[in-house]
Amino acid sequence: MKEKENIGQKQARTFGANWPLHAMIVIYTGLWIWMAIAPYSRFDWVLENLLIWAALIALISTYKLITFSNFSYALFGLFLALHTVGAHYSYNENIVDVWMKLMLHSERDNYDRLVHFSFGLLLAYPLREAMSAWTQLSRRWLYVMTCVSILALGAFYELIEMWVATLVAPEIGTLFLGTQGDQWDTHHDMALALYGAVIAMVVTAVLGRRRERKFE
Numbered sequence: 001m002k003e004k005e006n007i008g009q010k011q012a013r014t015f016g017a018n019w020p021l022h023a024m025i026v027i028y029t030g031l032w033i034w035m036a037i038a039p040y041s042r043f044d045w046v047l048e049n050l051l052i053w054a055a056l057i058a059l060i061s062t063y064k065l066i067t068f069s070n071f072s073y074a075l076f077g078l079f080l081a082l083h084t085v086g087a088h089y090s091y092n093e094n095i096v097d098v099w100m101k102l103m104l105h106s107e108r109d110n111y112d113r114l115v116h117f118s119f120g121l122l123l124a125y126p127l128r129e130a131m132s133a134w135t136q137l138s139r140r141w142l143y144v145m146t147c148v149s150i151l152a153l154g155a156f157y158e159l160i161e162m163w164v165a166t167l168v169a170p171e172i173g174t175l176f177l178g179t180q181g182d183q184w185d186t187h188h189d190m191a192l193a194l195y196g197a198v199i200a201m202v203v204t205a206v207l208g209r210r211r212e213r214k215f216e
Contacts, residue, residue: 015063020070024077031081035088048087051160052080066133072126079122082115116189119157120150120196125204143201147194154193158186 015021032052039045059076068076086094094111101110128146131137137145 018070021073024070024073028077028081028084032084035084039088040090044090045087048083048090052083052087055080066130068126068129072129075122075126079115079118082118086111086115113188113192116154117192117196119154120147120193120198121200122196124150124197124200128201128204143205146201147197150197151190151194154190158189 036045055076085096089095089111094109096111096114097109100114124146127149128142131145131149132142135142135145
């Protein structure tokens with residue numbers, strides 16, 4: 001019950017008084033403008049940014065309905081930043097891949113795998129925060145349903161990619177999907193999102209338990 005009251009207090013905070021959120025918006029806007037300059041493929045950049053714009057519209061339009069903690073907004077921002085960088089380099093040509101190939105001894109461009117893992121790792125906590133406000137789930141079920149929801153959202157994202165590639169840009173479908181010849185690419189992406197969510201929930205549970213013991 002205490003957790004729901006805290007979320008209610010977050011909702012009462014006005015946007016104008018939330019200067020940390022203002023700073024996050026300025027930083028992300030600067031990154032987005034930088035990454036909008038001369039992308040690897042302008043058409044692919046537009047397709048990738050459709051998801052970014054949709055996410056931003058959703059966050060802005062629901063701000064009065066539920067105001068997340070600034071920590072959650074920071075996680076949102078970090079994930080959007082990763083996706084923004086990926087959109088600039090079309091994922092398959094990302095400079096981060098050079099480092100990842102050396103570290104993983106892999107010929108595959110793994111930046112897209114990093115983003116799918118980050119989807120679960122970074123967005124599980126905000127999702128749990130929203131579910132704690134909108135549902136009557138117990139704490140244990142919140143952990144479980146957050147992971148299940150991340151898996152479902154990851155699968156839905158794969159469907160969105162398929163629809164966009166098929167309907168909007170069938171000529172660059174393989175590039176947009178980033179399968180790189182892996183027949184299990186979709187399954188690996190969903191699994192990584194689930195693993196990220198599980199890790200995030202385990203860390204949340206451990207830190208939450210330590211905080212409770214501290215105040216006992």
